[in-house]
Amino acid sequence: MFPIVLLSVFGIALLFLGFLKSKAILLPATLLFLLITLAVNFLDWNKTYLYFNDMLRTNNLGMVFTAIILLSAFLVVALSGSLLENEESQPAEYYAIILFSLVGAIMMVSYENLIMLFVGVEILSVAMYVLTGSDKRNLRSNEAALKYFLMGAFTTGIMLFGMALLYGATGSFTLGGIGAYSAHSQGLSLLLYVGLLMLLIGLLFKVSAAPFHFWTPDVYDGAPTIFTAFMSTVVKTAGFAALFRLLSVSFVGVYGFWWTILAIIAAITLLVGNVTAVYQNSFKRMMAYSSISHAGYLLIGLAALGALTKQAIVFYSLAYSVATISAFGILLLVARQRSIQTITSEGVTSENFDSFNGLARQNPFLGFAMTVSMLSLAGIPLTAGFWGKFYMFSTAVERGQIWLLVIAVLMSAVGIYYYFRVIIAMYFRDGATEAIQVAPFYKYVLLAATLLTLGLGIAPGLLQGLF
Amino acid sequence: MLTLFLILYPAVAATLIFLIGGERIKQIALVAALVELALAGYAFFVFTPDATSQFGFDYPWISSLGIRLSAGIDGISVLLVLLTGLLVPFIVLSTFNRTYKQPATFYALMLFMQAALMGVFTARDGFLFYFFFEAALIPIYFLAAMWGGENRIPVTFKFFVYTIFGSLFMLLALVYLYFQTPATDVATHSSAIADFYKLKLTPEAQNWVFWAFFIAFAIKMPVFPFHTWQPDTYVEAPTPATMLLAGIMLKMGVYGLIRFILPIVPLGVETWGKTAIILAVIGIIYGAIIAIRQRDMKRLIAYSSFSHVGLMAAGVFSQTETGMQGALVQMLAHGINVVGLFFVADIIFSRTNTRQLDQLGGITQSTPKLTVYFLIILLGSVALPLTNGFIGEFLLLHGVFTYNHYLGLAAGFTIIFGAVYMLRMFQKSMFGPTSSRTESFADLTTSESWVFIPLIVLVFWIGIYPHTFLKVTEPAVANLMKYIGTTAVSMK
Numbered sequence: 001m002f003p004i005v006l007l008s009v010f011g012i013a014l015l016f017l018g019f020l021k022s023k024a025i026l027l028p029a030t031l032l033f034l035l036i037t038l039a040v041n042f043l044d045w046n047k048t049y050l051y052f053n054d055m056l057r058t059n060n061l062g063m064v065f066t067a068i069i070l071l072s073a074f075l076v077v078a079l080s081g082s083l084l085e086n087e088e089s090q091p092a093e094y095y096a097i098i099l100f101s102l103v104g105a106i107m108m109v110s111y112e113n114l115i116m117l118f119v120g121v122e123i124l125s126v127a128m129y130v131l132t133g134s135d136k137r138n139l140r141s142n143e144a145a146l147k148y149f150l151m152g153a154f155t156t157g158i159m160l161f162g163m164a165l166l167y168g169a170t171g172s173f174t175l176g177g178i179g180a181y182s183a184h185s186q187g188l189s190l191l192l193y194v195g196l197l198m199l200l201i202g203l204l205f206k207v208s209a210a211p212f213h214f215w216t217p218d219v220y221d222g223a224p225t226i227f228t229a230f231m232s233t234v235v236k237t238a239g240f241a242a243l244f245r246l247l248s249v250s251f252v253g254v255y256g257f258w259w260t261i262l263a264i265i266a267a268i269t270l271l272v273g274n275v276t277a278v279y280q281n282s283f284k285r286m287m288a289y290s291s292i293s294h295a296g297y298l299l300i301g302l303a304a305l306g307a308l309t310k311q312a313i314v315f316y317s318l319a320y321s322v323a324t325i326s327a328f329g330i331l332l333l334v335a336r337q338r339s340i341q342t343i344t345s346e347g348v349t350s351e352n353f354d355s356f357n358g359l360a361r362q363n364p365f366l367g368f369a370m371t372v373s374m375l376s377l378a379g380i381p382l383t384a385g386f387w388g389k390f391y392m393f394s395t396a397v398e399r400g401q402i403w404l405l406v407i408a409v410l411m412s413a414v415g416i417y418y419y420f421r422v423i424i425a426m427y428f429r430d431g432a433t434e435a436i437q438v439a440p441f442y443k444y445v446l447l448a449a450t451l452l453t454l455g456l457g458i459a460p461g462l463l464q465g466l467f
Numbered sequence: 468m469l470t471l472f473l474i475l476y477p478a479v480a481a482t483l484i485f486l487i488g489g490e491r492i493k494q495i496a497l498v499a500a501l502v503e504l505a506l507a508g509y510a511f512f513v514f515t516p517d518a519t520s521q522f523g524f525d526y527p528w529i530s531s532l533g534i535r536l537s538a539g540i541d542g543i544s545v546l547l548v549l550l551t552g553l554l555v556p557f558i559v560l561s562t563f564n565r566t567y568k569q570p571a572t573f574y575a576l577m578l579f580m581q582a583a584l585m586g587v588f589t590a591r592d593g594f595l596f597y598f599f600f601e602a603a604l605i606p607i608y609f610l611a612a613m614w615g616g617e618n619r620i621p622v623t624f625k626f627f628v629y630t631i632f633g634s635l636f637m638l639l640a641l642v643y644l645y646f647q648t649p650a651t652d653v654a655t656h657s658s659a660i661a662d663f664y665k666l667k668l669t670p671e672a673q674n675w676v677f678w679a680f681f682i683a684f685a686i687k688m689p690v691f692p693f694h695t696w697q698p699d700t701y702v703e704a705p706t707p708a709t710m711l712l713a714g715i716m717l718k719m720g721v722y723g724l725i726r727f728i729l730p731i732v733p734l735g736v737e738t739w740g741k742t743a744i745i746l747a748v749i750g751i752i753y754g755a756i757i758a759i760r761q762r763d764m765k766r767l768i769a770y771s772s773f774s775h776v777g778l779m780a781a782g783v784f785s786q787t788e789t790g791m792q793g794a795l796v797q798m799l800a801h802g803i804n805v806v807g808l809f810f811v812a813d814i815i816f817s818r819t820n821t822r823q824l825d826q827l828g829g830i831t832q833s834t835p836k837l838t839v840y841f842l843i844i845l846l847g848s849v850a851l852p853l854t855n856g857f858i859g860e861f862l863l864l865h866g867v868f869t870y871n872h873y874l875g876l877a878a879g880f881t882i883i884f885g886a887v888y889m890l891r892m893f894q895k896s897m898f899g900p901t902s903s904r905t906e907s908f909a910d911l912t913t914s915e916s917w918v919f920i921p922l923i924v925l926v927f928w929i930g931i932y933p934h935t936f937l938k939v940t941e942p943a944v945a946n947l948m949k950y951i952g953t954t955a956v957s958m959k
Binding site (some may be wrong): 311380381386387390393394398402405409410412413416420424427428459460461 | 527528529530531532594597598601602604605609612613619620624627628631632635636638639642643645646
């Protein structure tokens, strides 16, 4: 609960800081706010509280997810220095919106009542719509924002409808109430199933699982890179935390009904994400499809809901978020300094793989950091991503869903193809000769992300105490 | 604890080499590799020949899942540890007359590779094994793709995707086995390989676990028809990387067969072992025939290696003690021979700028040392009695013959074919009139000689007194056979 209050206050404070002439204080202030929130988050460790008339419940799992979200936000903000250089941008507003959106994300990981889930989803989403369109002069950014908003608003409606149906079936909006109802295995109202399905559609849209993924590539591509990084990590983590909470508390009784649906969606998501990613020429669009495919891996854990799922989702979210942010951070540097943005047929810019040509030779550090994050996303040992996949696969093996795993394994092999395109470009192709400047602070952030990925890859037990 | 040093030391040395850099990096790398050889040699000679695992260490790793950092050396690992320790210094020494760009990275990657390989051969935990199995791939990928030939990018990429693809199936099998181990209230499941041995899997499960493992190892070795990545990769990779690939890395596959498939899924082996042997025998003959047709020395050696490894796979699946012993000794022997042969190819290439047999010839006129060393290594590879190849091939063929006479006969062609392509290679390159490229061929330098001399000592040592090596593996192999026997019988 503390993080929600603090972030709201800090967000307003940031807006006021925006009145200052110098923008220099904004970034350190935001980082400080995030650090304070991160520290305060753990005050309630090992305690369970209910807040706001039982609307929110804090527990260890929620705090761990909150920590991952805050950490992701911290990394993204730390890499967002370019916002300050741009004359037209309004960094104070952006940072404030980011802080406010985190309030929504944290509600999504600790809700106890469906209404709170809805409020959380909306707070997060509205912030995302705004950030997507924040590059006002860029037509593609505008288009992306509009697309995201229209589709998002539509799914919000479906989700709300689903909640209403669930209320009709169970007479309750609370997770516990719905759980108690669905625990009776017989004589359940049809409304429950329909409501659950509609609610799932809403959340699966947010985490960009197929077939609700169509917005993802356009929005990721159109949004300014730094917000793409935010969107692909924070939204996804919050979405999966919300899904996990919903399914593990309220709908365990009807597991038999929804696991096949989720498993099939997972399979489709894996296929769509990985296969389409192979055909992309733009790095950002590739990352968009890669993000879809990671939703597929995470869904495996949900479809095989069991003792290991919690651990698997936490670990996977963390591994995925850190690697993704690091990749986008490097893209940001390279794209800005090499001005390699090419004009596509629509007259707008996109960052393609060629921009990374020869990067490892000019800047071995960036090459190494990017390699680690790509290896992690591909799930190669020595990196955190490997253990993420490992835990995911373990959940499904425990449930005996071998067919799903065979698909996942095949798709992992496909994944190597497009992640390695970046590595090949960096190490084995000749490219621009001018060196890439990296500010020291930027470098430390990337270094921290890389070390975290490697550290968790070698000693995954480090996270042990957290779940 | 010795095992821990064997794994950690090269990794630390690699990091230091990477950081130090500078002119004398070759010498530093050589010294580093020699220290590892001393450690491995010590482990080999101090090893007590029985069925236990020695010099081990055991720490918790992911305690919530019962996964442990556990490794040690037993009779099956010991030869491979020796091989890994032995070959790397000679591979480093073989590069002394060559300059590679970014030498610090180059040697650091080689030592990282060595660390991972040591881990593979000593791991006692299934997931630790997998971890190292994959970790070995990353350095070799960069070695091959950064310093390789013209076509290196697509070729090494294919190699990488192929092997990862296979390994992922192994991961599935390992996770499955993990959940089959009994979990109590006190302890979780276990991923110790020893616990996998105790499992009594249903025949259906054994069948798919067999294939999941087999695909992973068959791609690594490679066994027909999973070999398509191999010749191109061997040719495109820089020679030291090819030596690592052929000399040590392909042994990971054979080792995996012995360590995992035979004891864990004996019924799977009973059902599918024959298919596996037939594939291996096809590989033996097919590889040999293609080798005969090759003009490029490196490609020829690559196919010969494909052919030889097929025999090792067949020997393992014969499920006989001689076959298994043969596979172990042959892994050592083949590693020594193939590194020698690739080095010869590299020397010839560095002086003439070609590896095409029809552009060579007459080298022997000016190179007494090279001729003698090349011939000895070559005869070892052809399996002449008194050389290392003979012991291994004899035991392997004996094993396959015991399993099935016809398959044994077919596999026996390897000796005839081997003699054909090897002697043809020797004849075309070394004898006959000199060509414009070989007119002023200089004999070996001191550092080059020092690569060959120890290898040749080993060729004869293994060939004349194999007991040194067979005696250490014997109890472990006998123990393994017992496992195969009891599990198979109790299931019936």
